[in-house]
Each structure stands twice: as structure tokens, then as C-alpha cells.
Amino acid sequence: MDYKQIKGTVFNIQRYSIDDGPGVRTTVFVKGCPLSCKWCSNPESQCFAPQLSYRYTSCKRCGKCIDKCPQGALSMGEDGLIIDREKCDLCGACVKKCLYEALSISGKEMTAEEAYKVVARDKDYYENIGGCTCSGGEILAQADFVAAIFRICKENGIHTNADTSGFGSREALKKIMEYADMFYYDLKLLNSEKHKEWTGVPNEIILDNLRYVAESGIPVVIRVPLIPGVNASEEDIHNMAKTVCEYAPNALVSMLGYHEYGKNKYRMVGMEYAMPETPSLTEEEKARALEIVSSYGLECKIS
């Protein structure tokens, strides 16, 4: 098959992104992830299949979508629409009826070439440092599609960044590495049992893959969400820095303080936020984290 025609499922393509790699970028978010991190801020990214998404803060409770549903999947409750997701076949009739854009289908199948065409719209803004980032969801779960997007980007002189949890087969990883200029690579928890408890999967594959990418010489930024009560104690940060020294000593460590930005999205796709009440990091804790990681000779930042 022509690689440009390889299909994948995308839940968002974000233009003018400044947090997904160097410079101005367009980020292609693929849908579906084998992990289910309790703090995930993109719950709509977890399910591989398209889903009906309901933005209840935009809903005016007019009820006009209800009669339009051929499956009888919609009803009005005290707190907005109730969606019977077992009945919904994603026909989109309710989406078309809603004037307030409270309903949408999250997830769309497209070819690598179609995704690239969106990326290419902003080529003039990338200059020499920006480009395309593929993120998720988990890119290793759609490796052929992501590799094809990157391949087209490289053929057109566009920089590529692969944003991954690292949980996937070596074969999938190699496909993406062939066309990736850099990696954003997550490091969440170092104890595999704890990793499984909080993310749904163990971490051995992730660490093995990290070493493999780092040894290839492709630049790596290690992204660490620092979550109080989960992985943000001083001991945890020391262990994380030691692990980076062992597996990817040339990587930049980019720590991100925990936030609840994604909490309200859970209801949109019929999920519940499973994260217990967790405080944000204080400025003092952030400064201390930087101090610890720097003491290992690692380049690091925190946001």
C-alpha cells in the first residue's frame, strides 16, 4: 500500500502549539492508548474508537437533539443530557442538530496524507525549528500511520517530534524512529507494580524502549508529571534522576507539576475521574525538584 494512504484515527489536530516541541508546531493527536493513567488530562484520547462527546457547559438544555436520535439514545436529566452509549451508533444526527456545538464526534479516521495536509498549512510558521508533533493517545499503537506522517514531513523538510509513553513493541518504535527527529518520552513511576497501579501497565517495556531510543542518538526530552502522593517525594525525584542517568544520560528532563485541567473532560465522554484529591506542587517544591535533578548533572526544567 502507498504509505501516504495508511489510515489512522485522530481526535484532534492542534495548530500553533508551542508546548509540544521546539518552535511553533502542529500536533496530531492519535486516538487510543493502552495506558489509563488516573491523572490523564485527555480522557477522550484513551478509547481507540470514535466517541460521542458532550460539552455540558455549552448545552442550553433545549432538548432539540433528543427527537433527532434514531436510536433513542438521548434523554434529558436534571443535569443535562443523558447519553445511552450502548445504543449510540455515532450517526451524528444529534451533532448536526445542536446549534451550540455541545455535541461532537471525538475521533476521525484519516489518511497520513490528509493529516499531513493540515500540518503543511502552517509550514511558513515553523521556520527552522518548529514542525510536526505526533502525540496521543499512544503513537506506538498507530505506528504505521504516525511513521507515514513523519515520512511525508521529512520529505518536505518539516521537523518531527514523537511524543510517547514508550509502551509499545520494539517493532512499532523502530518504525517511528526511522523518521523522528526527536522524542518526548514519558517517565511516570519507576516501581513497576506502582506503575501498573496508577497507569494500568507495568514499566519494563517502557524503560527498555527508553534505553533503545537514547542509545540511537535521537535527542530525547524526558517528561515527568510530578504528582504529590504518587511520584513527587524527594526520594522519588532522586530515583527518577538516577534512572535518567542510567537509561538516557543526555536527555533533557522536563517536569510538569500536577494539574486537574482534564477533570471536566471526563464527563464529556462518559467517564469518571478516578484521581483522588491531589494538591498542586508549591513553588518551593518545584524549586527543590529542579535542585535535585540538576545535582545529577542533568539539564532540566519544570512548569
Ligand code: SF4
Ligand atoms: S446538546 Fe445541543 S441540541 Fe441537545 S439539548 Fe443541549 S443545546 Fe440542545
Ligand code: SF4
Ligand atoms: S450520534 Fe446518532 S445515535 Fe448517537 S446519540 Fe447522536 S443521534 Fe443518537
